[in-house]
Amino acid sequence: MSHVVSPIRETLVSGGKSYHDVTNDICKQVEGEPTKEWKIAFGVSCLVFAYGAFCLGYTWWQGIGVWGLNKTIGWAWDITNFVWWVGIGHAGTLISAVLLLFRQKWRTSINRSAEAMTIFAVLCAASFILAHMGRPWLFHWALPLPNTFGSLWVNFNSPLVWDVFAISTYLSVSLVFWYMGLVPDLATIRDRAQTKASKFWYGAFSLGWTGSAKTWARYEYVSLILAGISTPLVLSVHTIVSMDFATSVIPGWHTTIFPPYFVAGAIFSGFAMVQSLLLITRVVFKLEDYITIEHIEMMNIIITVTGSIVGIAYLTEFFIAWYSGVEYESYTFLNRATGPYWWAYWIMMTCNVVSPQLFWFKKIRTSILVSFVLSVVVNVGMWFERFVIIVSSLHRDYLPSSWAMFTPTMFDIGDYIFSFGLFFTLFFLFAKFLPVINMFEVKAVMKGVSTNYPFKKKASGEKEKETVH
Amino acid sequence: MDLTERYLVGVYDDDEEVLNAVTEVKNSGVKIEEVYTPFPIHGLDVALGHLRTRIPIAAFMFGCLGLVCIVSLMSYTMYFDWPMIIGGKDYFALPDFIPIAFEGTVLFTAFGMVTTFLVSNSLWPGKKPRTFDLRSTDDKFIMAVNMANNRKSESEIETILRASGAIEVNVKQF
Known part of the structure; x- marks a missing residue:
């Protein structure tokens, strides 16, 4: 199997690793005792989760009256957080599916954790939708189930119902995609397992995988088709999320640019979140040889491109608001930039449009510290983007007598904290018990991308001595 | 009747080598049961003569x-x-x-x-894998030859496997 790789490409796996080294490096953190850093980080996220769970539980118990919503502003942090988390989730699918279709080999060391992030982020998003329903135990009313109302069905013309289908399909398909990718690696751990418990659990979840040529041939097709259907799926999900807004008649929401604008924003914030997490993971688990500067630079380039698309969308929106001649639309946009929520608007503009432009400088986009800071900045900006779209469009409606401001209560904040607790608790569990890097995919592309690949055979067919491990 | 299945297991340590070895071994008249690898190797299923998946x-x-x-x-x-x-x-x-x-x-x-x-592929949770060599999910490429399907003697097959680049040849019985 020969890999044609352009000589200008940087290496993606450094340190002269052999296949066995890959197995060892990645399995090490699964097999060993949890490190002190992990225990501390996990403990903190559990505490955050517990505090958030209290706030969310109280919200469920009392109803959403505990939020700062009022008659004018009916959507605020709940939907902001929902859209923010769903957007973040999209990067995982983008990395594993779209980059697979484009044959981008650098995806192999980051796709596993990015997909895990997708699943956890979508769960966080779902927590806001459930809470936002007010009576979460009646969530099944959003599904077309036969019922006692003379079988009154859900309205399939409504984007909110589309959203139910889109998000649940997205969650379940992502879960399948992620799990199928895990099976061969779980088998690797199973075959190395020393303890009874890990033999049992990794044995059960690796489904009896042996890696026969026939299975691999089918497996490759399954991955390719899953990638092929996940790509339009991920685009459809955020398109549908944007239609929750775009099909309404609120000035500032009723915009045909929303689907591509939301999708670009989703990729933008998702890649930023992957960047933040990977920069931490590579240090904590000592994976610098697998997640190299090349990876970080690639991610930063995508962040710059999507950030610029988002910037163009902001400007287009503004221009069209003026060009349309609709005074309500024009007012909404002027109010966003100069009204009482001007600070939110300018935080959004600075974080999303200006800051990623710094990545035009090679020094900046290859600096780990700056990359980390900017990846957090981008996600702050993207949260404010949703806040601006939702709250600043709603707070001054057609009747000046009903104009209002939104003040979050401790439960708005607490429910947001809950999502962080949930996300990081799940992520730390994943990082401890599952291989954070897709071992078999890294091995499969290593010959083209590794430095000093140790197994390269001489043309004469002479064999290297087998190293004893 | 003897119910145990007896296999000769060739162990290779390189993906390109095992791909070439499949053709070599087949040309020497040995029927290969299956090849087990830690990651997908393009063209391996074709070399083994597996039908295209549906x-x-x-x-x-x-x-x-x-x-x-x-x-x-x-x-x-x-x-x-x-x-x-x-x-x-x-x-x-x-x-x-x-x-x-x-x-x-x-x-x-x-x-x-x-x-x-x-x-x-008859994969299900908790299934016991039919493992020929534990290293086949790590860094070794395993070629399994079912003795029941071959007329050649074990020593003949072992010579062929070694000539094709196998670093070890083991016997495995199920």
Whole structure:
């Protein structure tokens, strides 16, 4: 199997690793005792989760009256957080599916954790939708189930119902995609397992995988088709999320640019979140040889491109608001930039449009510290983007007598904290018990991308001595 | 009758080498049962003479099934069972059904295809793997030769395997 790789490409796996080294490096953190850093980080996220769970539980118990919503502003942090988390989730699918279709080999060391992030982020998003329903135990009313109302069905013309289908399909398909990718690696751990418990659990979840040529041939097709259907799926999900807004008649929401604008924003914030997490993971688990500067630079380039698309969308929106001649639309946009929520608007503009432009400088986009800071900045900006779209469009409606401001209560904040607790608790569990890097995919592309690949055979067919491990 | 299956297991340590070895061993008249590798090797299934997988056909069929099911559900509920005028639209508002029709298609394709994959490879939770060599999921490439399917003697086959680049040849019985 020969890999044609352009000589200008940087290496993606450094340190002269052999296949066995890959197995060892990645399995090490699964097999060993949890490190002190992990225990501390996990403990903190559990505490955050517990505090958030209290706030969310109280919200469920009392109803959403505990939020700062009022008659004018009916959507605020709940939907902001929902859209923010769903957007973040999209990067995982983008990395594993779209980059697979484009044959981008650098995806192999980051796709596993990015997909895990997708699943956890979508769960966080779902927590806001459930809470936002007010009576979460009646969530099944959003599904077309036969019922006692003379079988009154859900309205399939409504984007909110589309959203139910889109998000649940997205969650379940992502879960399948992620799990199928895990099976061969779980088998690797199973075959190395020393303890009874890990033999049992990794044995059960690796489904009896042996890696026969026939299975691999089918497996490759399954991955390719899953990638092929996940790509339009991920685009459809955020398109549908944007239609929750775009099909309404609120000035500032009723915009045909929303689907591509939301999708670009989703990729933008998702890649930023992957960047933040990977920069931490590579240090904590000592994976610098697998997640190299090349990876970080690639991610930063995508962040710059999507950030610029988002910037163009902001400007287009503004221009069209003026060009349309609709005074309500024009007012909404002027109010966003100069009204009482001007600070939110300018935080959004600075974080999303200006800051990623710094990545035009090679020094900046290859600096780990700056990359980390900017990846957090981008996600702050993207949260404010949703806040601006939702709250600043709603707070001054057609009747000046009903104009209002939104003040979050401790439960708005607490429910947001809950999502962080949930996300990081799940992520730390994943990082401890599952291989954070897709071992078999890294091995499969290593010959083209590794430095000093140790197994390269001489043309004469002479064999290297087998190293004893 | 002896019920144990006896295999000769050739261990290779390079993916390109095992790919060449498959052709070499086959040309020497040895029937290979299967090759086990830690990662997919392109062309290995062709070299082994496996038939092309029909998984994509199954996936397409499941996609069609999903489309039909979900469109039937939407037209039954919105057109036949409880028609309602919503926003002045037709009861059968096809453009509005497109997003969910798409999601349903994707859902059925993914789950149908993966189920087909698991069933056709007989993979299920808790299944005991038929492992020839534990290193085949780590860094070794394993060629299994079923003695029952071969007329050559074990020592002959072992020579052929070693000549094709095997670093070890072991015996495995099930």
